[in-house]
Amino acid sequence: MIDRPARRSDHARMPKPCRLLLLVLWCLGSLAAQAQGNAAPGTAASAATPAQALVLLDGRLDALKTTLKAKHPDTSLADLRGSALAVQDQARQLALGLAPQMTALQSQLDVLGPAPAKDAPPEAVEVAAQRRQLDKAMATLDAQTKQAQLLGQNALQLATQITGLRNDEFQARLASRTATPLARTFWADPLRTLPDDRVRIKRLGARFADAVAQAWQPPNRQPLVWCLIAAALLLGGGRRIAWNGCC
Structure with missing residues (x-):
């Protein structure tokens, strides 16, 4: 208390x-x-079945083809190619994910054994029903696997087509930037830079003359002469060897 x-x-x-x-x-x-x-039900609902995933991938691939045919100026070919490769990768992953399920169904069919022959006694009703169910599920998975593989091939072909279009666009862009020699714009830049080029050529000629004059000084004259003689001998001998090799 x-x-x-x-x-x-x-x-x-x-x-x-x-x-x-x-x-x-x-x-x-x-x-x-x-x-x-609230997140748990959303996560469970977001999981798509193989049939739904195939429908989604097929729709995405059709949308990419439509966008490519429209040739919208804001559409990037690089983004379209990346999206096509993403569809191809998802289709490949889907086909790989169906392989274990087919293996499990085939194992269950192997446990049941082969179906009885026509002249043999019929098998139990439960076994026959289970066999039909497994055969139906196997056929469904096989069709889904082939559809996923076909979607992957189509997506890869679309990505290859987009790569070719990108190369053509790049070549066209390069060609549009280069003017023909007969056009005035082709000679506009050389004519505009001609005075500066003349100054650079004169400067280069002066440096070359200084280098020759310095090399012809008495301390450097004899090594220079020997180097010139050796270069002439190497040039003549190399030409003779090349001529004999060709003949």
Whole structure:
């Protein structure tokens, strides 16, 4: 009887900021739990069956073909090629994902064994029904696998086509930037830079003359002469060897 009022007084003495902090933490915990509860159904609904995935991939591929035929100026061929390769990769992954299911169905069929011959006694009704169900599921998976492989091939062909269009566009862009020699624009830039080019040529000629004059000085004259003689001998001998090799 004495402890209960003491506890109430301790709770009443709790500072107001602490109570607000506890209230905020409780609200955040409730929101997080609610978000996790809402995310679970959305995640389960987003998982598509193989048939739905094939329909989606087929629609994306048709949309890419339509966009490519429209030739909209804002459409980037690089983005279209990347999207086509993404469809091709997803179709390949889908086909690979169906392979274990087909293996599991084939294992179940192997357990049942081959169907009885015409002149043999019929098998049990349950076994026959299970065999028909497995055969139907196997045929469905086989058709989906082939459709996924075909979608992957079509997407890869579209990506190759887009690559060719990009190369043609690049070549056309290069050709449009280069004017013909008969046009005035072809000679406009050389004529505009001709005075500067003359100055550069004169400067280069002066440097070459200084280098020759410095090489012809007495300390450097004899090595220069020997180098010129060796170069002439190598040039003459190389030409003779090349001529004999050709003949």
